[in-house]
Amino acid sequence: MPPSTRTDHPTPVMQTRSATRLVATIGAAIGLCIMGDSLMYSILPLQAPHLGISLPLVGILLSANRLVRLLSNKWAGGIFERYGTKWPFFASVLVGLLSTAFYGIPAGFIVFLLARMSWGVAWSGLRQGGYAAVWTGSAATRGRLTGLLWGLVRLGSAIGVFAGGLLYDRAGYGAAITAVVAVGLLAIPTAYLVRWPASVEEPNHPPTSVEEDNAQVSWRQLAAAAFRSPVHRWLTLGSFFVYLLSGVVVSTTSVFLAARFDAGSGAFIFGLGIAALTGMIHAARWLADLALGPLVGWLSDYVGQANTLATLGVLMVAALAAASSLPPVAATLCIFAALLIDGALHIVVSAAASGAALRSDRPHVFVAAFATVSDAGSALGPLAAFTLAASVQRLPAVYITASCVLMLVLWQYWRTERSAAVPK
Secondary structure, X not given: OOHHHOOOOOOOHHHHHHHHHHHHHHHHHHHHHHHHHHHHHHHHXXXXXXXXXXXXXXXXXXXXXXXXXXXXXXXXXXXXXXXXXXXXXXXHHHHHHHHHHHOOOOOOHHHHHHHHHHHHXXXXXXHHHHHHHHHOOOHHHHHHHHHHHHHHHHHHHHHHHHXXXXXXXXXXXXXXXXXXXXXXXXXXXXXXXXXXXXXXXXXXXXXXXXXXHOOOOOHHHHHHHHOOOHHHHHHHHHHHHHHHHHHHHXXXXXXXXXXXXXXXXXXXXXXXXXXXXXXXXXXXXXXXXXHHHXXXXXXXXXXXXXXXXXXXXXXXXXXXXXXXXXXXXXXXXXXXXXXXXXXXHHHHHHHHHHHHHHOOXXXXXXXXXXXXXXXXXXXXXXXXXXXXXXXXXXXXXXXXXXXXXXXXXXXXXXXXXXXXXXXX
């Protein structure tokens, strides 16, 4: 259980301020680490031919970190639970930065694959550290602290894709990677100097017997939690397709725009290269999440998460269909709109999962199952995109097909949620 649930007493003002500082520090460290990962989604598809990597292999690389997390999420949870937070989090920072440095070694697919897998392991630990920081606050402040944490992480992603994209267009791939690694090194002293409270630094649940040490939630238990009722089943499937479509669109934005403008990776549009244009779009989306996130969350609370998800599914189909058929400038605006809708989908599906977890027999097991299915969708998104769209001319069909499937699943979830709410 989270450390804070053991001593969840009213938090004094000074403790609240301390928790805010801790979350801000951890969010900054994670944001510095994630810049290299975020940059890869913009420039790796463009640089791949010069690295001797084909587009289908790009899909594997961009998916590898998520596939690893299907296992490393469980490992990280056990390590943080048994050994505390400080050193596992610090090790995660080091592994994350090392994986970014390996992107600068032009040694082909295998080195990039190892780097992406290492980042997946690092992200499992970084995410655990983020949750541990939030747990140091009171129940009344956890929503705000969570928003602060992910806002700073998104800020790191925004800086990585935009500044890195500009450097890539102006100075080349090597300069972009070197700059991201150099700035990311600031995460090392940031993480090392953190003073974690005893509530999260001390082991939360050291094993008392060999049997307990080997105890884990089984895959069968995860599946049972995810599919225990029609509402849980369709919501879980909905999360899979939300994250799958997100992976498809985010990983292919640069090559899609290059094809729509009929321009190569070195061409400049509105004074920006394709990499910088893509970086600007993704950065604007992530920055917009800071403002739109609370608004979307409030709206979904007001009209219902199921109603909001069904509506967002329709809007996503419309945005991607328009991006695939309109002139280049309008298509760019529609891709940006689709990314905003994608951010809203992430927020609302997570809010719906929180409610579904509380209606489950084992809330924590449902959350674990939901996260694993979401990571599976994220992992398969880039892989499916670059496998099905080996030619960029096929991307519009992939966009529209995936968004239509998502819309149908979300509408089925809406129907089951509505039926469950009707008194029998």
